[in-house]
Amino acid sequence: MKPFARLLDALIFTPARNGKLALIEDYLRHAPDPDRGYAIAALTGDLSFARAKPALIRGLVEERVDAELFRWSYDYVGDLAETVALIWPEADSRADAPHLSAVVERLHRAGRSEVPALLAGWLDALDSTGRWALLKLITGGLRVGVSAGLVRTALAGFGKVEAAAIEEVWHGLAPPYRDLFAWLEGRAPMPAVTAGTGFRPMMLAHPLDEADLATLDPRAFRAEWKWDGARVQLAASGGAIRLYSRTGDDIGPAFPDLVAALAEAGPLHAVADGELLVARTDRDDLAPAPFAELQQRLNRKSVTAKMASERPAFLRLYDLLFEGAEDLRGLAFGVRRTRLESWIARDPRPRIDLSPLVAFDTWEELAALRAKAREDGIEGLMLKRADSPYVAGRPRGPWFKWKRGPLTVDAVLMYAQRGHGKRSSFYSDYTFGCWRPRTDGEGRELVPVGKAYFGFTDAELVELDRWVRNHTVNRFGPVREVEAGLVLEVACDSVQRSTRHKSGVAMRFPRVSRIRWDKPVEEADEVATLERAIPA
């Protein structure tokens, strides 16, 4: 574990691409099999095993450290894995630190109930960097600034082969990649290319900067609606059907109704890219329900029959990566799209439909369509170059996401809480409210409608923090209640009904869009304004 932990730690601090490549190649030269293969899989997001939820990790640490001291520390550090790694008591004598491969293989076999004891034992045996790496690994978010593409480049550099050769064999291989290393070290021939139900790293889009539209040729692009669901990759081979999330987790087990419906219609052999959505039950066609309905299902690992019938899931496909064993990813998007359409026409399945193209000639025309789109399930537009091959990662240029304009409300700042990490000395998390008539009929009262952590500049944060400190009326631990005296213009993607909030509404992705130092609080919006924005 130690060499792997050192590698992750060094990668985090090394800004330059060449430096990162050198570090990975150096690691590959020194680490043994199967450790290095698992390390590669960890970096590319291709490992799968029983993950540990943050709550489990908190539980373990609170058995060992005073809860109050832990809370203050977490508040300061801002990252759970790092806080726990740093605060975990050092054992007087350590057991031998486990190898990365031992950790991965043990977790792979482990049932969910075994994870806490395994994790605690390893944390006792590791030093703080090792603990940090282990926790990052087991919670599934390494975030060390390394893309799968960069890892493959490092593999190419290590084996002195072309990067394209790595790309070609990559998807047929599985961790710990013994055949790959045997080939790269000249001990075996190049592994055969195969299809199957493995996860293929997804192609991702950059947010569109509208100023860039002038430089883009509308004729070179195709547009689709951007659906407000969860991006998934359907990988089916014979009887096996997987639904991979963007991070490569198989979420199929949480959607047995969908998987069963797909399988019932006969063997399926393809890899496709699309949106996982919940269908409205009051319509006969597949019409997306609000995101909150899908969220209900994404939050759980297993599903009841009731949940599955009230919130039936379906797939809306927009790309085809493999048809049978044929790899289409090198083809242009326009070609893949035609293949997708004819494949769906030839072999229609319940719970699958096609995400239609949005026809347009000019960007102005498309902008107008985007502005009008307010119905459920549409988050904006996707722009894809017709000539773009499907490549892993987030290349700049071929794909853009163009989200629709946000809703805004004027709300009143009610509570402020200290932030995390570098913001831990500032009151940077704001709860804001809107007006509603008091139940006793006497005038109006403020009720919280949401919480926002961002949208302001660092300079504005300093001003907000000062305002909070000067207008505090009450303190509850890290939270300050402030007097009703400042209006924040808050933008959000949508408004939903909520039973958790006293106001009965919840905003999706709220962020502070402007600080209205000028606006009297009496002129802030009413809860009723938000209710009107809830999709029917």
Added chain:
Amino acid sequence: MTPHPETWLTPRPEGLWCAPGGFHIDPTRPVGRALITHGHGDHARSGHDAALATPGTIAIMRARYGQDAAGSLQPQGYGAPIRVGEVDVTFVPAGHVLGSAQVRLAYRGSVAVVSGDYKRRPDPTCAPFEPVPCDVFVTEATFGLPVFRHPPDGEEVGKLLHSLEVFPERSHVVGVYALGKCQRVIALLRRAGYDRPIYLHGALQELCDLYVRLGVDLGDLRPATVADKAALKGQVVLAPPSAIADRWARRLEDPVVALASGWMRVRQRAKQRGVELPLVISDHADWDELTRTLADVDAPEVWVTHGREEALIRAATLQGRRARALSLVGFDEEEGE
């Protein structure tokens, strides 16, 4: 009856005030009579009428402030009590930087110890901390959260030496505070067997010379002339923290930027500083040292200042001690780190 220290030792806007002695400890504004725990800028200010400190601290104040250091500077060695007003004052080594002292104050049978800044691990450049029994222990809490646990110095210096091996062509610019950290890092490198010349940013020269004059061996030190980039390839260059991110360091060829500080323990903080090689080397006690010191000193009452008070107060309370925050203004958490 012996008076409780809270009746004769009180926080004031300008610093901790001892009425029966007629002096302040580490005041942040010029006062009549000051006791100075150590030479860091947030503790030793200039312009007092009279200042009492260890000979090492006085030498540092003279080097930093010249003739303006104070109206009169009175040296007082470790361990020997001296009467100031009605109070017996004794300086005790604090292990923080050269000359650093805790102040033991005894007044009518009641004893308070003001730690100043301190650490517990061995430092080749200064005398080690000594725990002193007392009724009230006034402790710093710069690293007063359990996430701050400084690794062994040798490991951190090892990281620097390893990086020199991996990147033999790159200058390694290490940010160090001019007083204490700079000389300690040099001494640690020498201990680890690094005997090549070490290059110094101009702002570090004077205090290194002073340490050498006071008998601390630092080996071959040379001025870092940025103009001569080629000579600095693959060398260790020490510079003040403010210089490692600015144009001065960028004029070097593809430098590895390191920073030696206890704050480097938290990755986000290290990244924020643009550091590529964080070295967790601190002249302040880490959490384990702070809590161990409370146990070693074993005072029934603890006043916490200079950092993150709340967590250390909690730890003291869990040890069964009375504890409270002592609100003093004007201390800088980055100073000396």
